[in-house]
Amino acid sequence: MVAQGQELSKHPHIVIATPGRLADHLESCNTFSLNKIQFLVIDEADRMLSGQFDEQLETIFKFLPKKKQTLLFSATMNDTLEIVKQVAVNEVLLWEEKADVATVDQLEQFYVLCPKAVKDGYLVETVRTFKEQHRNASIMIFTDTCRNCQLLSTTLNEVGFENVALHAMIPQRERLAALTKFRSNVIRILIATDVASRGLDIPTIELVINHNIPSVPKDYIHRVGRTARAGRIGCAISLVTPNDIHLLHAIENIINTKLKEFIINGKEVAKIFTQVSVTKREAEIKLDCSDFEEKKEINKRKRMILEGKDPDEEMDKIHKKRHLKRKGLKKVITERFKNKQINSIKKERFNEKKDLILIKGVDL
Missing domain, CATH: 3.40.50.300 (P-loop containing nucleotide triphosphate hydrolases)
Structure with a gap:
């Protein structure tokens, strides 16, 4: 971390980084700036914009100039990238290689x-x-x-x-x-x-x-x-x-x-x-x-701390979500069981009525 900070303080022309590490450097030191960035390249864009790195990317974008060219590269086109294309302020140039198959012939x-x-x-x-x-x-x-x-x-x-x-x-x-x-x-x-x-x-x-x-x-x-x-x-x-x-x-x-x-x-x-x-x-x-x-x-707690979250609070949220999910699942199972019982009773009553009608219709 320290060695990386020293390298960044030398104002390199190109920086290749993971979102978490770059966001951490930007928030923890002021020895370098992204004010003069002209190009922002996001590789594996489908994964980067999937929601997993939202907080880190938000931090990084705060330090970037408004005027820049952003290039997104992805091996797969998903819904997230389509949404990005639609909500972009400026016109987006999209180039997509078309292929009959998604894997190579070899x-x-x-x-x-x-x-x-x-x-x-x-x-x-x-x-x-x-x-x-x-x-x-x-x-x-x-x-x-x-x-x-x-x-x-x-x-x-x-x-x-x-x-x-x-x-x-x-x-x-x-x-x-x-x-x-x-x-x-x-x-x-x-x-x-x-x-x-x-x-x-x-x-x-x-x-x-x-x-x-x-x-x-x-x-x-x-x-x-x-x-x-x-x-x-x-x-x-x-x-x-x-x-x-x-x-x-x-x-x-x-x-x-x-x-x-x-x-x-x-x-x-x-x-x-x-x-x-x-x-x-x-x-x-x-x-x-x-x-x-x-x-x-x-590791999970470390990751939460780096993201600026309280591990204990986050774990409580996770446990509550799991509890609600189990509770919801239990409710669904109970409802299904009740519906099954009701349908069974209705079927029995229908069969009883059917038998009664048949008995009444018999010529004694």
């Missing part, structure tokens, strides 16, 4: 259909099968949460697939070290959350595996975009459970491409299933005994 896309209970066994067998055919291949595995990322990393390391993990709970220095090892091919498997689905440019990744199917198709596009870069051939394999099939169809509709099935030998999965399950359970126990969840809570 990318081969597959799915592996597997039961949810044995998904981790299928993951290990998928890695083993691909490694057998491409011994020196670099593989990137995406999963949904920091916890799952850490568990998969520990499990794969224990069953013989050396890897590094990349998620928000890992300190910045360790993240950079992990990326360096992966980039330099010292370690050829990287397990990550969606924190790594954007911005990383590692041209040598041959395979991307989706341990979970993203609920938003555009997240899938960002993930598989880590391979088949700069004209190279790449491969993406998604593990799909029966409950995920609707998500798979949604992705296929967006990318205008049908995924092919990647055949995994179920008998081979059965052989390693017990080992993988036991290893993952041991990893879960170790993680529960560590301060992983505590670190998560500390």
